[in-house]
Amino acid sequence: MSVLRADNVHKRYDDLEVLRGVTFEVAPGQVKVIIGPSGSGKSTLLRCLALLEETDGGEITLEGARPGPGEVGMVFQRFNLFQNMTALQNVMCGLVEVRRQSKSEARKAALEFLDRVGLADKAAQYPDELSGGQQQRVAIARALVMRPKAMLFDEPTSALDVELVREVLDVMETLAREGMTMVVVSHELRFAHHVASTVLMMDDGRIVEEAPPGEFFSAPKEERTRRFLSLVE
Amino acid sequence: MLASFDTHLFWVALSSGPYWRGALLALEVTAASLTTAILIGFFVALGALSPRRGIRSISWIYNWLFRATPTLLQLFFIWYALPQLWTGFAQSWFTPFMAAWIALSLNEGAYMSEIIRAGLLSVDPGQELAGRALGLSRRRILQRIVVPQAIRIAIPPTGNEFITLLKLTSLASIISLHEILTASQELAVVKFQYPEPLLAALLYYLAIVSVLMVLQSRLERRFTFTSARRRRPSTAAAVPAVSHDAR
Numbered sequence: 193m194s195v196l197r198a199d200n201v202h203k204r205y206d207d208l209e210v211l212r213g214v215t216f217e218v219a220p221g222q223v224k225v226i227i228g229p230s231g232s233g234k235s236t237l238l239r240c241l242a243l244l245e246e247t248d249g250g251e252i253t254l255e256g257a258r259p260g261p262g263e264v265g266m267v268f269q270r271f272n273l274f275q276n277m278t279a280l281q282n283v284m285c286g287l288v289e290v291r292r293q294s295k296s297e298a299r300k301a302a303l304e305f306l307d308r309v310g311l312a313d314k315a316a317q318y319p320d321e322l323s324g325g326q327q328q329r330v331a332i333a334r335a336l337v338m339r340p341k342a343m344l345f346d347e348p349t350s351a352l353d354v355e356l357v358r359e360v361l362d363v364m365e366t367l368a369r370e371g372m373t374m375v376v377v378s379h380e381l382r383f384a385h386h387v388a389s390t391v392l393m394m395d396d397g398r399i400v401e402e403a404p405p406g407e408f409f410s411a412p413k414e415e416r417t418r419r420f421l422s423l424v425e
Numbered sequence: 426m427l428a429s430f431d432t433h434l435f436w437v438a439l440s441s442g443p444y445w446r447g448a449l450l451a452l453e454v455t456a457a458s459l460t461t462a463i464l465i466g467f468f469v470a471l472g473a474l475s476p477r478r479g480i481r482s483i484s485w486i487y488n489w490l491f492r493a494t495p496t497l498l499q500l501f502f503i504w505y506a507l508p509q510l511w512t513g514f515a516q517s518w519f520t521p522f523m524a525a526w527i528a529l530s531l532n533e534g535a536y537m538s539e540i541i542r543a544g545l546l547s548v549d550p551g552q553e554l555a556g557r558a559l560g561l562s563r564r565r566i567l568q569r570i571v572v573p574q575a576i577r578i579a580i581p582p583t584g585n586e587f588i589t590l591l592k593l594t595s596l597a598s599i600i601s602l603h604e605i606l607t608a609s610q611e612l613a614v615v616k617f618q619y620p621e622p623l624l625a626a627l628l629y630y631l632a633i634v635s636v637l638m639v640l641q642s643r644l645e646r647r648f649t650f651t652s653a654r655r656r657r658p659s660t661a662a663a664v665p666a667v668s669h670d671a672r
Contacts, residue, residue, distance in 0.1 A: 242558050261560020272555035276573040276650050286559040289569065318650045331555075338559065 195220050195373045196241060196264065196342045201250035203236055210236045212397035213250070218342060223374040225384040225405075228394035229420060234377040237394070238344045241375065242266040254341055261290050265335030269347040271327040273319040279306060279330045280315040286338045305333040309363050325356030329363055342373040349380060379424055385409060393417045431621055438625035443608035448629045451594040451604040454525050459537075459587055461530035466537025473542050484538065491535035497596050500528040504600040521602040525594065533590055540582045544575030577648040584641040588634055605629050 194217035203211040210233045218224050226234050239245040241252055242264050254263055273282050283302035287293040293301075306312050309329035319327055328348055335343060345364065349357040361383050368374055368387045378384065384391050384405055391408040393401040393416065401414045412418050438444060472484035491499070504524040508515040548571050556566035595606040609626035613619045 244554060244557055263560075266555075266558035268551060268555065268558075270551055272549070272551035274552060274555065274570050275549075276570065276577075276648075278652070285569070286561070289565050290560040316652055318652060320651055334555075334559070 194218060195255060197253045198241060199251045201240055202248045203240060203245060204248050210397055214399055216399060218373050218375055220373055221371045222389040223368045223387050224390055224392060225388040226377045226392045226394055227379060232394040233397040234394050235346050238346045238377055242344055262286055262338035263341050265338060265340035265343040267331050267335055267345045267348050270351050271331045273327050273331055275319055278316050278318055279311060282330055283334045283337050301337055305337045309333045323356060324352045325359045328360045332363055345376040347377050431618060434616060434618060435621040435625060438612055438622045444605060444625060444629060447603055447605040447608040451591060452633060454594045455587060455591045457526050458529035458533055459590055462533035462537045465534030466541045469534060469538035470541040470545060474545060488535045488538060491532050496532050496593060499532055500596055500600060503528040521597060521600045524600055525597040525602050529590060529593060533586060536586060540579050544579035545571060547578045548574045580645050580648060587637055591633060
């Protein structure tokens, strides 16, 4: 039984084949962490899962059907908070514009989710006035408030100063413990160790290896994975 | 040494009805033309950014046509030639005001489209991506996210355009629109005295532009996205300006 599934997904940009037939699925409550060198297709895979990119073959399904608006939440490397809106307005936006909720309903839910990421006191601040870590937590709340069936994280801590990484990983860890289905592209190997159900290695548009973190890090089967891990660790 | 400066004549000019009405008329033509031009410019800019080649070329042709020909020629064409080509324009509704409005809107629309296009392009593509990830339609993304951020960038050059247009309304004195320049010339011809009437006209322009500059800085603050207590004069990045030297 899987929540989110990619079936033989292909993606090319002109002559460049970025995904060469990726098949992969996430079961409810699973956390899959994808690692791999840049250009291996990790981010493209996430964008395809979030329907931000059309695939050139293959299929993306969420509980057996094409995902609807807001059903798969996405968190970006560079946060991408709406610059013209306060933290609260950012989190309300999807509820008002997509779910057609009333402003007061949306505000209530948004405040609740800002509180969950520990930022209820920053509701009135604009993105420019928040630290990177705070912005990313607002971005997580903005996706969560839509009650997605799965959450995708595209290198959520790579744009952050070191001392801000922890607060974002903590939020993600809590989320995982609460049973959220997650796909995370990240090089935070400690996070992968602690939180991942399985770790995937991607290279050259393919999934090279997939294993539970213990096995993946201590006894990787593929030479490609070993080489990559020796570079990252 | 001033040969002769008739202070009384200066005050007469400054407070005369034709001046007031002329200033008001210039302001009306400017405001009406700029509003229409922003609308035209918005759609021409969207066209220029369209993935469809046919639509892009329509925008390109529009900009080419209205920027490559002199504004005065366009004004003449609309005032003199249009009624001869099309009897619908040979009616009483087609006043100098209407002609100036149409000509300046069409002309300014081309310049505004470039300003608006630059504004739209200045918005980080990540904003649209995040909107799509939430499930917002393209239209909503434009309306709620991209346009408000583009406005911030477009305000300073649009202020420039307002000033340019205000001064361009003096061109319409040639098609007998009774704006400020007309008023000053009429007075000067009657009194056979130029410094006072022209100086008074000059002061009118200065006054209007001063008020505009105050309004503009308020508008800029309104579109600076920081919470109220930290709101401060803008430090937004410099914006590529459109040159209007040759207009």
